[in-house]
Amino acid sequence: MQSICRVCSDIxxxxxxxxxxxDRAYVQLEAAFGKWQVAYSSEVTKRAFLExxxxxxxxxxxxxxxxxFLLEKASQ
Amino acid sequence: MTTLIITEKPDAALHxxxxxxxxxxxxxxxxxxxxxxxxxxxVERILVCSALGHLYxxxxxxxxxxxxxxxxxxxxxPIHLAEHGRERQRRCLNAIxxxxxxxxxxxxxxxFDVEGxxxxxxxxxxxxxxxxxxxxxxxxxxxxPEELRRAYDHMLPQLDFxxxxxxLCRHEVDWLYGINLSRALTESARKSSGGYATLSTGRVxxxxxxxxxxxxxxxxxxxxxxxxxxxxTVDVDGETxxxxxxxxKFDIKAEAEKVAAVSDGKxxxxxxxxxxxxxxxxxxxFDLSSLQAEAYRHFRMVPRQSLGVAxxxxxxxxxxxxxxxxxxxxxxxxxRELLQRLSKNPNxxxxxxxxxxxxxxxxxxxxxxxxxxxxxYPTGALPKRSLEPREFKVYDLIVKRFMATFGHPAARETIKxxxxxxxxxxxxxxxRITAAGWIDFxxxxxxxxxxxxxxxxxxxxxxxxxxxxxxxxxxxxPRYNQxxxxxxxxxxxxxxxxxxxxxxxxxxxxxxxxxxRIEATPLGIQIVxxxxxxxxxxxxxxxxxxxxxxxxxxxxxxxxxxxVVDEAIRHLKxxxxxxxxxxxxxxxxxxxxxxxxxxxxxxxxxxxxxCGRRLHVVRSRKSGKRxxxxxxxxxxxxxxxxxxxxxxxxxxxxxxxxxCGFQLVKVAxxxxxxxxxxxxxxxxx
Numbered sequence: 001m002q003s004i005c006r007v008c009s010d011i012x013x014x015x016x017x018x019x020x021x022x023d024r025a026y027v028q029l030e031a032a033f034g035k036w037q038v039a040y041s042s043e044v045t046k047r048a049f050l051e052x053x054x055x056x057x058x059x060x061x062x063x064x065x066x067x068x069f070l071l072e073k074a075s076q
Numbered sequence: 077m078t079t080l081i082i083t084e085k086p087d088a089a090l091h092x093x094x095x096x097x098x099x100x101x102x103x104x105x106x107x108x109x110x111x112x113x114x115x116x117x118x119v120e121r122i123l124v125c126s127a128l129g130h131l132y133x134x135x136x137x138x139x140x141x142x143x144x145x146x147x148x149x150x151x152x153x154p155i156h157l158a159e160h161g162r163e164r165q166r167r168c169l170n171a172i173x174x175x176x177x178x179x180x181x182x183x184x185x186x187x188f189d190v191e192g193x194x195x196x197x198x199x200x201x202x203x204x205x206x207x208x209x210x211x212x213x214x215x216x217x218x219x220x221p222e223e224l225r226r227a228y229d230h231m232l233p234q235l236d237f238x239x240x241x242x243x244l245c246r247h248e249v250d251w252l253y254g255i256n257l258s259r260a261l262t263e264s265a266r267k268s269s270g271g272y273a274t275l276s277t278g279r280v281x282x283x284x285x286x287x288x289x290x291x292x293x294x295x296x297x298x299x300x301x302x303x304x305x306x307x308x309t310v311d312v313d314g315e316t317x318x319x320x321x322x323x324x325k326f327d328i329k330a331e332a333e334k335v336a337a338v339s340d341g342k343x344x345x346x347x348x349x350x351x352x353x354x355x356x357x358x359x360x361x362f363d364l365s366s367l368q369a370e371a372y373r374h375f376r377m378v379p380r381q382s383l384g385v386a387x388x389x390x391x392x393x394x395x396x397x398x399x400x401x402x403x404x405x406x407x408x409x410x411x412r413e414l415l416q417r418l419s420k421n422p423n424x425x426x427x428x429x430x431x432x433x434x435x436x437x438x439x440x441x442x443x444x445x446x447x448x449x450x451x452x453y454p455t456g457a458l459p460k461r462s463l464e465p466r467e468f469k470v471y472d473l474i475v476k477r478f479m480a481t482f483g484h485p486a487a488r489e490t491i492k493x494x495x496x497x498x499x500x501x502x503x504x505x506x507x508r509i510t511a512a513g514w515i516d517f518x519x520x521x522x523x524x525x526x527x528x529x530x531x532x533x534x535x536x537x538x539x540x541x542x543x544x545x546x547x548x549x550x551x552x553x554p555r556y557n558q559x560x561x562x563x564x565x566x567x568x569x570x571x572x573x574x575x576x577x578x579x580x581x582x583x584x585x586x587x588x589x590x591x592x593r594i595e596a597t598p599l600g601i602q603i604v605x606x607x608x609x610x611x612x613x614x615x616x617x618x619x620x621x622x623x624x625x626x627x628x629x630x631x632x633x634x635x636x637x638x639x640v641v642d643e644a645i646r647h648l649k650x651x652x653x654x655x656x657x658x659x660x661x662x663x664x665x666x667x668x669x670x671x672x673x674x675x676x677x678x679x680x681x682x683x684x685x686x687c688g689r690r691l692h693v694v695r696s697r698k699s700g701k702r703x704x705x706x707x708x709x710x711x712x713x714x715x716x717x718x719x720x721x722x723x724x725x726x727x728x729x730x731x732x733x734x735x736c737g738f739q740l741v742k743v744a745x746x747x748x749x750x751x752x753x754x755x756x757x758x759x760x761x
Contacts (some may be wrong), residue, residue: 025297032299039302041330053299058549060298 007065018066025062029053029070047074080179081124081214082172082196084186087391088219089113089126092185095224096122110171111362115317123175131169132198133158134251143266145259146652148645150251152198161637162750164734169199182211182568184235185227188448189399190631191574193236193244200235211235217406217449220391220457239448242631246572249623249644256648257614260655261603261662265670268663275603275666276586279620280571281579282607285596286615287564288556288589289604292596300549304332307546308339308502310495311539315530319495319502319540325548332545335500340543344497346536351492358514359522360403361451362477364573365566367470368400370477372559374521375469376592379562379577381683385470386452393457395474399574401447402721403442409453411437411482417456419474427479427517439481440514455479466688476518483514489531495538503662504529555593570620584679584690585728602669610658611651619647680704680728682739685756687714693726702726704755718755724748733757 004011005019016023036044044052053059053067083089093102093113102113102124135158156166162612176182181588182203184196193213201208213232216223221375261275277285306321326332360366364383369381386398392686404413412432419428431437441451454475464473486509491571493504506529508539509515515522556564557581583589588600596604605614623644629635638716655662684706694705702721720726724745731740733754 021293021297024293025299028297028299032301035301035327039328041328052305056300056549058298058300060296060550060552062293063299 007069021062022066024068025060029063029066047071050074077119078123078178079181079183080172080175081122081183081185084129084192084195085123085391086111086126086128088185089124089189091219091221091391091393092214092224092228093122093124095221096124096228104633108171108174109167112171112175123179124185125172125175126168127172127195127199128168130191130195130198131155131165132202135245136255143259143263145263146256146649147259148252150248154202159731160750161729161740169202172199173203176200176207176219179204182207183214183228183231184211185214185216187397187399188213188215188236188241189397189574190243190246190572193239197235197240197243200594208235214495217396217400218454218455219391222546222654224364226608230676238631238633241637244629245630245637245640246609248641249627250279252645252648253280253614253700256652257282257607257611257655258340260652260659261606261666264655264659264663265666266663267659268667274586275670276582276667277603277607277614278579279614279623280565280575281582282604282615283568283570283617283620284561284565285583285588285600286604286608286617287561287568287597288583288594289601291553291556292601293535294445295552295555298552300496300551302329303548303550304329304545305325305548306332306335306543308543309547310502310504311541312504312530312532312536314522316541317529318503319504319538322501322503326545329545329547336543336545337497338501339500339540342497343540344495344502344540346493346534346538347496348494348533349491349532349534350494351489353487353489353510356488356513356515356524357485358440358481358483359477359518361405361439361453361481362474363403363442363444363446363451364398365401365563366403367452367474367602368562368577370473370521371470372557374473375466377466377470378558378580380581380681381466381688382470383577386474388467389471389474392459392461393455394459394471395455396451396453399450399451400446400451401444401573402446402449402451403444405441405453405478405481406450411439414454414456416453417458418479421458423472424475424479427476431479431482431517434482437482441481473521476521479515480518480522483517484511486513486515486524487511487659488524493529493532497538497540504532525695555591555595557592557594561594568617568621568650570617570625571624574639581681585681586682587678590679598669602666606662610654610662613647614651678726678728680739681730682732682737683737684708684716686716689714691716693720693728719758720755721751721753724751 005012005022006017007022008019010019012018013020013023018026033049036049050067050071054064081092083092093115097115102115103115104111113124131154132152133155134150135153136147137151154169156162182200184200186192186196197208200211211237214227215232216227258276261277265275304326308319310317310319367386368379368382371377389395390397405636415428415431418424452474488510489510491506495502506527508526509524561580562576565571571579587597590597590604613619626635626640630637630640680691684691687706687708689706689708691704691706693702702720704718704720706714708715721743724743727742729740729742732738733740736754736756738754738756740752740754742750742752
């Protein structure tokens with residue numbers, strides 16, 4: 001059975017909770033978090049990272065949507 | 077003896093006739109409603125008649141079933157039989173066929189390239205049996221009388237068949253790809269949604285759209301990463317300057333802050349000064365791509381507009397043929413004589429005179445050559461009419477670029493002072509032009525800003541007023557603009573210099589892309605998604621390039637046209653099988669996006685006559701009525717609008733009005749004959 005993307009209700013890619021574009025954004029986001037931790041000497045939490053991403057104009061729209069989803073999920 | 081000469085456009089016919097008439101003016105008369113020029117020589121009577129671009133096109137063989145696909149059988153048809161509203165073309169073909177009966181010799185004097193060779197060949201082939209075999213070919217790059225006379229006196233003994241075959245092949249392959257893929261998409265969507273929307277793609281169009289969609293997705297999924305730059309302000313002998321740290325950026329905040337802490341407020345000293353003079357070579361003469369790029373950079377003129385303007389200047393015999401990939405000037409032209417002619421134009425008098433003082437005039441040429449035409453250069457002729465502002469801008473750019481190629485290299489002096497503070501190195505940089513050379517000839521298009529630093533010597537004390545670690549974030553790749561997208565196509569060797577700008581326009585017209593900083597629309601993204609899923613090969617740049625290379629080899633006479641067409645069909649057939657088998661899924665995937673795509677995204681290919689910006693079909697939110705509006709309205713600078721018929725399905729045609737040149741529209745209503753009209757003439761009448 002096909003499952004739907006947690007962000008946009010499109011069909012998910014295999015092994016992911018997201019559709020193709022949101023999955024790409026999610027992968028980028030996870031990779032970037034590692035770089036942020038190195039940059040701030042592990043002083044940045046995942047929540048702070050996601051909140052900051054939502055404020056930055058450079059963040060892509062799909063990445064923003066995934067960040068928003070992850071934040072919402074974390075607060076539940 | 078009567079010779080019939082065919083040119084590509086009416087203006088070219090006049091130039092050819094005037095050049096070949098030794099005394100007086102050629103006689104102009106109307107033959108079956110078509111203007112013809114008669115040139116009388118001692119023993120020869122020459123009739124010069126113009127085509128109106130292509131008079132033949134590829135179309136489906138037999139009765140055309142518009143919704144049927146795949147289609148493999150095709151024929152070349154007179155354009156008036158293949159398309160509605162081509163009355164002028166019908167008259168033109170009939171007149172040429174009638175004149176051909178009386179003619180003893182035939183000459184193709186269309187532009188010397190693939191399209192021009194094909195236009196002349198098709199007309200002559202069908203005008204009279206055997207005319208294409210006996211016809212000769214005029215080869216010229218400017219419409220100046222001298223060159224046209226030379227081209228007539230030294231004609232090629234027969235038509236340039238390698239170019240003709242390359243043209244036949246390109247049109248046939250592109251038609252097969254375009255008609256089959258577009259019909260597959262359109263029909264899939266129609267069957268699924270019940271509505272009708274024209275969806276198109278093609279061999280080059282699909283690959284180009286993919287560039288934009290890939291960039292769009294890269295931007296949409298971009299996650300920024302922090303980095304730190306050191307911003308230092310220093311005091312040197314009472315002057316405040318910015319200094320650069322030798323390390324450009326830091327990936328770790330603590331490291332950047334440490335650097336700031338050890339240098340902020342401290343005093344350092346100049347430990348080394350290096351001065352260097354480098355030479356900046358003059359630019360190459362313009363090929364079409366570099367002309368389009370410069371016209372975009374300086375005037376924000378999109379490639380299709382700059383090509384249109386350049387063609388207009390060519391038809392006025394002011395510049396050489398612009399559709400060229402050459403960066404070399406023809407050795408046959410007398411540069412000195414050309415500059416003397418340019419010096420008669422007050423705008424270039426000073427620069428031309430300065431160049432005429434140089435004893436040996438050698439242009440700085442690039443390595444790209446084009447066997448058909450040289451780089452774009454001015455003919456030196458004075459404009460016979462007042463040039464429109466856009467025409468003058470492009471003409472000025474071409475003239476100054478041409479002159480700049482003969483200039484001496486410019487000399488640029490750069491100074492780098494190294495300041496040492498607590499084991500760190502900072503730099504002060506300055507630069508200035510010490511000899512302008514070619515820059516003088518290319519003003520205002522060449523800009524070099526001098527950056528001065530005060531005189532310093534080893535040991536000069538430098539006070540670091542402020543050193544800060546500034547947080548920055550990585551940036552996504554920039555969106556394409558029309559110029560950079562065209563360059564991407566060129567780099568990937570897809571499309572031709574003649575078609576690239578038109579393909580970008582089609583993507584705008586189909587509402588697959590939008591904006592000056594080009595964005596892919598949801599429809600464009602969906603089209604690429606569907607094609608990627610069911611026929612990824614169609615979007616493959618490598619495959620498109622492979623076909624281009626094969627077509628180029630026909631042009632060189634090294635490959636047979638039919639073999640390339642067969643190869644293209646062999647690749648396309650399995651693609652069409654796949655599309656047909658998944659028609660329903662494709663339709664479902666496309667139809668929801670089509671419904672969300674508003675008509676406001678339909679863009680016209682002609683520019684706003686008032687301000688030159690893009691025109692769109694807009695639907696009023698208040699009244700619901702549709703009309704043509706200029707995008708300048710949103711910028712508050714232009715209020716140009718034109719009314720449109722309100723009922724029926726509106727389609728923007730690839731044809732322009734014969735009277736005013738505005739884009740034609742078609743309105744189709746159920747049970748009625750489609751109406752083809754010009755919105756501009758409609759309002760005037």
